[in-house]
Amino acid sequence: MPDLPRIITVEDGVARIVWSADLPSRWQQEIAGVRSLVEEALRAHHRVEAKVDVEDADGQRLATWSGLRREGVERGRTGDRVVYARLADDPPLDQPGGFRALLNSFLPRKRAIGQMLIRDADATEPRVLLCQLTYKSDWDLPGGVVEVNESPRLAVTREIEEELGLTVPAGPLLLTDWLPPWGGWDDAVGLVFDGGVLPGSTLDRAVLEPREIRAVAFCTAAEVEARAADFTARRVAAALAALDGGPRYTESGR
Known part of the structure; x- marks a missing residue:
């Protein structure tokens, strides 16, 4: 897989952001690039998502601060993955409602x-x-x-x-x-x-x-x-x- 993050279409109207294993270690430097990819994907898709290994804390940070909301955990034979996504009609992150919704998706809930x-x-x-x-x-x-x-x-x-x-x-x-x-x-x-x-x-x-x-x-x-x-x-x-x-x-x- 190439080092740079990229977009793939996984089904009609749904895109996925994928990246190489070493990219999340530079998550702070990569946020702007991944966020731009999210916006690009949403121009042609109604949903863009990322799936991150549950043990990959840096990858989860990258997905979150790129504007993808945490939706839950997808369990599988090869390991569990955290699903992040953004929809085309979600409020923009520069609006209070959009930013609060992003925070609410991943902050702890007891x-x-x-x-x-x-x-x-x-x-x-x-x-x-x-x-x-x-x-x-x-x-x-x-x-x-x-x-x-x-x-x-x-x-x-x-x-x-x-x-x-x-x-x-x-x-x-x-x-x-x-x-x-x-x-x-x-x-x-x-x-x-x-x-x-x-x-x-x-x-x-x-x-x-x-x-x-x-x-x-x-x-x-x-x-x-x-x-x-x-x-x-x-x-x-x-x-x-x-x-x-x-x-x-x-x-x-x-």
């Missing part, structure tokens, strides 16, 4: 999980509401993943309505708990909101979503330890401590 700490108003010792989930063996606080562009506070209330049939408005944020990568999951941020205290009889009117929830129960500290994963038990303990002025930020409950 998964957010909204959960709620609900206590039993009738218990003589602290008991918190836990859910037995259908897709894992351990129990967890009620809540779930925050959808794209959704408020975490609204998300946890929505999840409880969908999965338990209960309307429990989220109170103040008690705890922010960072969750490191684990078991195939990327890292995430857990946000535990105060759900206040509810009568134990509240669970009598809960309507469980059968695809998600097997059972619900108010659990003592000992029951939390027995039923929940260790990091969940630590998070519950940290959230309870936060009610009394304890730390409001933890990492895996610590």
Whole structure:
């Protein structure tokens, strides 16, 4: 492959920018040239793309700062490649909307999980509401993943309505708990909101979503330890401590 980057047409209306293996090491010097190729390709194509090995950090920088948005990872037998592309009708990079869209395509995005700490108003010792989930063996606080562009506070209330049939408005944020990568999951941020205290009889009117929830129960500290994963038990303990002025930020409950 020649040293200089070049354009090839891969299908009708779609061009691809390709370069030699050593070019990305000079990515800062090559940005202007590759950007010019992108503009040239878009005069005759509706899409121009580049595919860069996932281990090629310099190649990814070259693709990004040449104006190509990161779209995702293409998995394959010979290795995974990051796909970058620009469409003919994308806003120009010299406009705020175009530049923001470029940044938004590659800046990190963390998964957010909204959960709620609900206590039993009738218990003589602290008991918190836990859910037995259908897709894992351990129990967890009620809540779930925050959808794209959704408020975490609204998300946890929505999840409880969908999965338990209960309307429990989220109170103040008690705890922010960072969750490191684990078991195939990327890292995430857990946000535990105060759900206040509810009568134990509240669970009598809960309507469980059968695809998600097997059972619900108010659990003592000992029951939390027995039923929940260790990091969940630590998070519950940290959230309870936060009610009394304890730390409001933890990492895996610590």
